[in-house]
Amino acid sequence: MKYARLTKEQLEEMHQEFINFLATQSITAEEWEQIKKEKPEAAEEELDIFSDLIWEGVLNKVEYLEHFSLNQMFLFQITTATINLIAVKVENEAIDITTREGYAWLQNNLMDDSVNIFTSTKAMSDDRNKDIFALIKQGANITKGELYGFFENVVQD
Numbered sequence: 001m002k003y004a005r006l007t008k009e010q011l012e013e014m015h016q017e018f019i020n021f022l023a024t025q026s027i028t029a030e031e032w033e034q035i036k037k038e039k040p041e042a043a044e045e046e047l048d049i050f051s052d053l054i055w056e057g058v059l060n061k062v063e064y065l066e067h068f069s070l071n072q073m074f075l076f077q078i079t080t081a082t083i084n085l086i087a088v089k090v091e092n093e094a095i096d097i098t099t100r101e102g103y104a105w106l107q108n109n110l111m112d113d114s115v116n117i118f119t120s121t122k123a124m125s126d127d128r129n130k131d132i133f134a135l136i137k138q139g140a141n142i143t144k145g146e147l148y149g150f151f152e153n154v155v156q157d
Helices: 008-013 015-024 029-038 040-061 100-108 128-137 146-156
Strands: 064-068 072-078 082-090 115-123 141-143
Touching: 008 015, 015 029, 015 040, 029 040, 040 128, 064 128, 064 146, 072 128, 072 146, 082 100, 082 146, 115 146, 141 146
Parallel strands: none
Antiparallel strands: 064 072, 064 141, 072 082, 082 115
16 A cells, blocks of 8 residues: 555545446445455455555645644645745744634734744655655645745745
């Protein structure tokens, strides 16, 4: 398995896609039930293969990721060749940017001395999707990139 098995909830959401996946392998519903009972390790393997296929499809489309902690925000732009990072760190321990109030404070105080904004670019490895998945495993969320675009304008000004 290259990524991670989908959760039970995710698999339930992807029920029709999983049926289609089994059908491409000529496995009927009855055969699937039999496989689960008689060859649980084979059933596990099918779930792993399906999970990796779904992850590949999702990861292929990722262009932006965000990761928030109490006083830091990491905004990633994923290109074919690089991972571009805009990191925002608030040095004021009284501010928690994961709360509505703390985030509002950050919006209103971007030029405050306690707010530091850094940028970085890293070359993509040979396995783009594995790089992206590693960031997701660390807590990053896939986004449309609005926040990255906002801060990209801030650092360019």
